[in-house]
Amino acid sequence: MTTRETLRALPVLAHQMPSFDPAGAPAEPMTLFADWLTEAVAAGVDEPHAMTLSTVDADGAPDARVLILKDLDTTGWHFATSAISAKGRQLAGDPRVALTFHWREQGRQVRVRGAARAADATVSRGDFLARPEGSRIATLAGRQSAVLADRAELDRELADVRARLAADPDLVAETHTVYAVAPTRVEFWQADRERRHVRLRYRRTERGWDRELLWP
Ligand SMILES: Cc1cc2nc3c(=O)[nH]c(=O)nc-3n(C[C@H](O)[C@H](O)[C@H](O)COP(=O)(O)O)c2cc1C
Known part of the structure; x- marks a missing residue:
């Protein structure tokens, strides 16, 4: 089979998925996200806390990678990384980001911008x-x-740090940084086998959050 044929033969959104009634959605997106995350964990979704973080570099070109969600509170969605990594430098230049969650088993996607x-x-x-x-x-x-330069350099560094950490267990990497994404828009997408997908978007306004349905 060609790659194209292999891809075309793969089913998409063909399995049993939960339903989602946007009429019963809470007034703000954090509560709905926490509910969906709880449901994803209960449904046995693999690594439901893995998300794609998209950033822009100094030229305005997009970049993206997978990270782990570390917390969610009133300040937003938290992740941790190195401030001097590529993404850390990009965030220092432009803090605008997008987060994307995909809970395949449930046909759910959540998009956060902020x-x-x-x-x-x-x-x-x-x-x-x-x-x-x-x-x-x-x-x-x-x-x-x-x-x-080569894998041996990594092995040398790891051995060196292991010895330093044994001598000083409270050693801290000062570049390790927790970031919180304060949301401006959050979209919840629920797949439907008949392709009547549901899209509910929350938009932050001066008064709080507006909710609107989007064409799928
Ligand atoms: C499942 C998964 C979880 C990851 N979690 C993190 C994480 O929490 N923090 C992190 O810095 N990198 C994490 N990574 C690695 C990043 O995807 C990425 O390779 C790394 O952060 C360097 O990205 P950058 O060069 O854009 O800065 C994870 C990768 C995968 C596949």
């Missing part, structure tokens, strides 16, 4: 120290997104 803001250094330090040892070693050893 601005990412770095949390206080104490929050980032606390987040770093709460991470498993392996993750702390990887971050301490790393210059995320810099060019790596």
Whole structure:
């Protein structure tokens, strides 16, 4: 089979999916997101906290990668990364971002648009120290997104950091940064097998949140 034939033979949105009645949706998007996340976890969705973070670089060109959602509160959607990585530099130049969640098993997509803001250094330090040892070693050893000469350089750095961390367990990577995305728009998309998909968009206004349905 050609790649095209393989792709064309694959089913899409053909399985059983939950329904979503937008008439019963809450007044603001955080509550609905938290409900959908709880339902995704209960339904056994794989890595429901994995999301695509899209940014723009200094030339206005888009960039995107997968990250883990670390928290959700009144300040927004939280993620953690290196402030000196490619995305960290892009965020310093332009904080506007998009987050995309795809919960395949449920035919659900959530799109968040807004601005990412770095949390206080104490929050980032606390987040770093709460991470498993392996993750702390990887971050301490790393210059995320810099060019790596060869794999042996990585192994040397990891061994070096492992020894430093054994001597000083409270070592913190100062570049590790928690960001919160304050949302301006959040769209919930529920697939329907008959293609009567539901799209509900929340738009932030001066008064609070407006809700509107969109053509699928
Ligand atoms: C499932 C998954 C989860 C990831 N989680 C994170 C994360 O929480 N933080 C992070 O910095 N990178 C994470 N990554 C790696 C990023 O996708 C990316 O490769 C890295 O952050 C460098 O991106 P940049 O060069 O655009 O800065 C994850 C990758 C995958 C596939």
